[in-house]
Amino acid sequence: MQAEGGLRERKKRETRAALADAALRLALEKGPDHVTVEEIAEAADVSVRTFFNYFPHKEHAILGRNPEHLERALERMRTAPAEESPLTTMWFVVRDVLRDLESDGELSRRGELIMQSPNLVYQLMMSSFDDERQLTAALADRMGEPDGSVRVALIVGAAGAACRVAMELHKNAPDRSVRELVDEAFHLLAQGIDPAFGPDHRNQKGHS
Incomplete structure (x- = not known):
């Protein structure tokens, strides 16, 4: 059986x-x-x-689109080691999906095709939003954060943005793999994209 x-x-x-x-x-x-x-x-x-x-x-x-990707991602959320940071968990989730997509040898061609078709971009965005909602709920549960947590939603959303940015940059820099670009993006997220951010310390000349 x-x-x-x-x-x-x-x-x-x-x-x-x-x-x-x-x-x-x-x-x-x-x-x-x-x-x-x-x-x-x-x-x-x-x-x-x-x-x-x-x-x-x-x-x-x-x-x-393969629902197994989301199922594995949600399982990875549930079984992640307690000491693993949320962004690290998202990195593992993204790497797992990229490994599957790269294995068929069509990742770059599919990415280029998507970017040339407004309809495909729209469908990708809609399906990605649904995935992100489920991943956000799972990550919030794991972190013990309430629904509507900005931190949890930002971690999941930033991970998705890292993938989209990597795919777009890969078109103009094919010598760098999508995985390499994703790794760089995640390290930037972890370090803080703009540590000098401070809207309360703007030049006061003419600003309010």
Whole structure:
């Protein structure tokens, strides 16, 4: 029974990957606006009904959205060592997702495609906001912070911003990996982006 369940899960992962690969390939060839769900399903050798068992629409397939990433991230939140700082936990979460995305060899091409399509950018933002809400709730629970904690929301939001900045910079600096840029961004967050920040100490000439 356990072997059968493991085989079923493996087949589901393979089908999801096949659909995501087909969606990306077709979107790169034809442009994301000109790809249909029917074409993606046919390229992956599955039915349209099967497509909708894995993705709510073609944009999520092109983005390669995988709910396992969020599930693992939430589990990492719950099982993080007590002495591990919240930002360190988010770093591990981000690195885990990047490792998966890099393993398919299409991280850069997918990132470039997304940035060229306003619709894909919008879909990525909407799905990212939902992920961040769940991660914020999980991190607040772990830290013992109340709902609406600015610190918790900022940690999660800053981690997401670090990824987006790294992806954008990687386009113009392909010699630096996304992972390297993410690491630099997290170190800057940990050190304080602007230690001299102090709006109460502004030059008083003409300012109020």
